[in-house]
Amino acid sequence: RNNGEHASKGPCRPGFSQSFYSVPISRDVLQGQGILKDTTVSSQKVKFDDCMGNEAVAFQSSDPSFSVRADGSIFAQREGASLDEPVQFKLTASGPHTHVFETVVQLALIDPPSPQQNENEVTKEEGKVAERKEKKEAFQAPPPVIMFSGSGLNSSKGLRRQKRDWVIPPINVAENSRGPFPQMLVSIRSDQDQDISIRYSITGVGADQPPNEVFNIDPVIGKMFVTKPLDREHRSSYHLRAHAVDMNGNQVENPIDLYIFVIDMNDNRPEFKNQVYNGSVDEGSKPGTYVMHVSAFDADDNTTANGMVRYRILSQTPHSPIPNMFTINSENGDIVTVAPGLDREKVSQYTIIVQATDMEGNLNFGLSNTATAIITVTDINDNPPMLTSRTFSGEVPENRVDIVVANLTVIDADQPHSPNWNAIYRIISGDPSGHFSIRTDPVSNDGMVTVVKPVDFEMNRAFMLTVVVSNQAHLASGIQSSLQSTAGVTISVQDVNEPPYFPTNPKHIRFEEGVPAGTSLTTFSASDPDRLQMQQTIRYSKLNDPADWLSINRTNGQIVTTAMLDRESVYVKNNMYEATFLATDNGSPAASGTGTLQIYLIDINDNPPVLIPRESQICEQMNKNANGVNITAADADTDPNAGPFVFELPNFPNSIRRNWTISRISGNYGRLGLRYQVYLEPGVYEVPVIVSDSGNPPLSNRSVIKVKVCPCDHNGDCTTVGAVAAAGLGPGAIISILICIIILLSMVLLFVMWIKRREKERQTKQLLIDPEDDVRDNILKYDEEGGGEEDQDYDLSQLQQPDSLEHIISKPPGVRRVDERPIIPESQYPIRPVVPHPGDIGDFIHEVNLTRPWMYTHHISHA
Numbered sequence: 001r002n003n004g005e006h007a008s009k010g011p012c013r014p015g016f017s018q019s020f021y022s023v024p025i026s027r028d029v030l031q032g033q034g035i036l037k038d039t040t041v042s043s044q045k046v047k048f049d050d051c052m053g054n055e056a057v058a059f060q061s062s063d064p065s066f067s068v069r070a071d072g073s074i075f076a077q078r079e080g081a082s083l084d085e086p087v088q089f090k091l092t093a094s095g096p097h098t099h100v101f102e103t104v105v106q107l108a109l110i111d112p113p114s115p116q117q118n119e120n121e122v123t124k125e126e127g128k129v130a131e132r133k134e135k136k137e138a139f140q141a142p143p144p145v146i147m148f149s150g151s152g153l154n155s156s157k158g159l160r161r162q163k164r165d166w167v168i169p170p171i172n173v174a175e176n177s178r179g180p181f182p183q184m185l186v187s188i189r190s191d192q193d194q195d196i197s198i199r200y201s202i203t204g205v206g207a208d209q210p211p212n213e214v215f216n217i218d219p220v221i222g223k224m225f226v227t228k229p230l231d232r233e234h235r236s237s238y239h240l241r242a243h244a245v246d247m248n249g250n251q252v253e254n255p256i257d258l259y260i261f262v263i264d265m266n267d268n269r270p271e272f273k274n275q276v277y278n279g280s281v282d283e284g285s286k287p288g289t290y291v292m293h294v295s296a297f298d299a300d301d302n303t304t305a306n307g308m309v310r311y312r313i314l315s316q317t318p319h320s321p322i323p324n325m326f327t328i329n330s331e332n333g334d335i336v337t338v339a340p341g342l343d344r345e346k347v348s349q350y351t352i353i354v355q356a357t358d359m360e361g362n363l364n365f366g367l368s369n370t371a372t373a374i375i376t377v378t379d380i381n382d383n384p385p386m387l388t389s390r391t392f393s394g395e396v397p398e399n400r401v402d403i404v405v406a407n408l409t410v411i412d413a414d415q416p417h418s419p420n421w422n423a424i425y426r427i428i429s430g431d432p433s434g435h436f437s438i439r440t441d442p443v444s445n446d447g448m449v450t451v452v453k454p455v456d457f458e459m460n461r462a463f464m465l466t467v468v469v470s471n472q473a474h475l476a477s478g479i480q481s482s483l484q485s486t487a488g489v490t491i492s493v494q495d496v497n498e499p500p501y502f503p504t505n506p507k508h509i510r511f512e513e514g515v516p517a518g519t520s521l522t523t524f525s526a527s528d529p530d531r532l533q534m535q536q537t538i539r540y541s542k543l544n545d546p547a548d549w550l551s552i553n554r555t556n557g558q559i560v561t562t563a564m565l566d567r568e569s570v571y572v573k574n575n576m577y578e579a580t581f582l583a584t585d586n587g588s589p590a591a592s593g594t595g596t597l598q599i600y601l602i603d604i605n606d607n608p609p610v611l612i613p614r615e616s617q618i619c620e621q622m623n624k625n626a627n628g629v630n631i632t633a634a635d636a637d638t639d640p641n642a643g644p645f646v647f648e649l650p651n652f653p654n655s656i657r658r659n660w661t662i663s664r665i666s667g668n669y670g671r672l673g674l675r676y677q678v679y680l681e682p683g684v685y686e687v688p689v690i691v692s693d694s695g696n697p698p699l700s701n702r703s704v705i706k707v708k709v710c711p712c713d714h715n716g717d718c719t720t721v722g723a724v725a726a727a728g729l730g731p732g733a734i735i736s737i738l739i740c741i742i743i744l745l746s747m748v749l750l751f752v753m754w755i756k757r758r759e760k761e762r763q764t765k766q767l768l769i770d771p772e773d774d775v776r777d778n779i780l781k782y783d784e785e786g787g788g789e790e791d792q793d794y795d796l797s798q799l800q801q802p803d804s805l806e807h808i809i810s811k812p813p814g815v816r817r818v819d820e821r822p823i824i825p826e827s828q829y830p831i832r833p834v835v836p837h838p839g840d841i842g843d844f845i846h847e848v849n850l851t852r853p854w855m856y857t858h859h860i861s862h863a
Helices: 003-008 126-130 136-140 654-659 720-726 731-764 842-851
Strands: 020-025 040-045 058-062 066-067 071-077 089-093 098-109 145-146 173-174 183-189 199-206 215-217 221-228 237-245 253-261 274-282 288-291 310-317 327-328 335-339 349-357 366-378 393-398 403-410 424-427 436-440 447-451 463-470 486-494 509-513 520-523 538-544 550-552 556-559 576-584 594-601 610-612 617-621 629-634 645-647 660-664 669-675 683-692 700-712
Touching: 020 040, 058 066, 066 089, 066 098, 089 617, 199 215, 215 237, 215 349, 221 274, 253 486, 288 366, 310 327, 327 349, 366 576, 403 486, 424 436, 436 463, 436 520, 447 463, 550 629, 556 594, 617 669, 645 660, 654 660, 669 700
Parallel strands: 020 098, 145 183, 173 253, 274 366, 393 486, 509 594, 617 700
Antiparallel strands: 040 071, 058 089, 066 071, 089 098, 183 221, 199 237, 215 221, 237 253, 274 288, 288 335, 310 349, 327 335, 349 366, 393 403, 403 447, 424 463, 436 447, 463 486, 520 556, 538 576, 550 556, 576 594, 610 629, 629 669, 645 683, 660 669, 683 700
């Protein structure tokens, strides 16, 4: 934004321009007895500003007859609106960008009606109050008397005509009043108080609604009081309603609205939003440049001097170059520069104390507060980089890369590690081949001359470079480059002993395989790049020879074979054999270079073909062997020394050609089969086959294929029996195998039978004691339940073993108790002889029978 415009405009305060509008209305707007709908009643307008352009601001009137348009003009919103009596209504403004604001509008005809029409209206004192301004002097005058308008209710004079009710002008009360309290504000009267007894009351917020009892009224004489000091910042207005009733509680007057406005006092200091504000401005800025904005808020009424804040600068630290480098707009708080000379390299930060004072800046009556504004002077590129010397030098060994050969130092007064300080170096001449580059050290900002391409002492013994330095950011307007931004750099090249090199590397040669040992293949010689050192000699040696086929002459590099070259060797890949040799000079220190010799071996026919497959099977019947056995061959050689192949049967022995035949399928395949109507016993037959390749001269190989002749099923596959027979097993061998299988099965069966017999014996073995002797059979169960611990009258002796049986025998026949001992003789169990076996439990049971001839048990559960 434009700084000048910003400094000239004051702060916007949303709201109505007045809290009460008194609008006179000319009788010219009356059409007969009423005003036509949508007629503008006055040229005076209501002024409202929400500081956002008043977009979508809507006005709402409390009177159904009059309202306000968006432009502030007052109009009649229904047909026949009357102004026989002054009209007063509340106007509310609201919108999407603003809070709800209220004001009061009073409309009255300029030429008042006849005195008869003013019956029951406000008294003269009330008219004077309505015409007064909102000034403090108004509260020193005698309190006004507010009269109820004619209500149309019954009175001593009978029914009277109902007139429009008055809306009383606002009552102004100063905040923070010291009293004494209660303090009278206004008197409320009804003109019927001469005829009947009237009781007055008020309702609304501040009366009978929280905060309660801020206002009260004498119910007899109608005097209204404020009971305590008011705080406008807590609540700025009150809306009350005054009521008049008779002694029976019947309404004798229509309620009237009372608006009480709290008059602001200067009781709040301006408060800054922040105690410390941070801003910045570029060094070298011109006067009038916007720097930053500070703002303070005053809780008092901003439509009065109590809430109108003004700003000023109290101090500036430091005072360089002058004490008043900045100024502040007194109304909106914008800080701008007023003098040139801002230099970050001299002063990088200013501290300013800003004072805000209300009462429009009146230091005698206003309240003040202060805040701190810290202004940082930001750097601009107003200092070009300067090299510390006009010439620099360095050395570099030949054939070395990625080493720093010279260090260029630079000074720059701008802010370190910023684009205004970061240096960029460029070589503008002396290095056409691009052997060097200059990198910037991010910490020191130095330029590091680095070798990126090897240099050759024999080609260039020195380089004269011209270097220029600049910043990452462009220089500020009006700043010229320094003469010290350019320097010369001399780079000397140091000679080192360079290794010999093979001009052709790798070197390719072609030879047929099979050349004998001692054959000279080629001369693989190297060159020495150190041409100025004429005394150096080169010696050769073998570095890698996988098959050990070659040797090299130490002085002249001649390559000679030491064994026959074989293309089919595992060391040959894709017909290529590689060997590596070393060339070493006699410099100090000695240097060596390597060279690779690649020998392409041309194939010769030195490998006979081999028959494939070596084994197969065939059906004994020709009609089930229409396809025969497909055969082919493999040859280690390549074309034309491999296929097509020729397959033949030898002439000896004669049975081969008599039983077998070979037919040609293609160049590399043939079919071996039995002759027609020839039957062979199932078995394995070795059939010799002669295979020949297509070399010049061709090579042949006699191979043997093992053919298994066997009986076949209807699908032409060998049966199981046939396969066994064909495997060469005679009837005796087959019978022996079957006998072995039967013996194994018999052994398994006998083992199973033995296991089952042992299990049966274990189950049928008798117990060591007779079942009748088992002590478990002597346990008697008693189901009669006895008493618990609390049942002390139960005769426990009845559960004990009796000493005699007389009382039992003498009992009449009938049902006996189950807990009585049987009277039948006890069974006498024979005593078994004890089996003398370790761990046998028979001894234990026998001892129990001797000591305890019978056992019983019983249980008593608690009833």
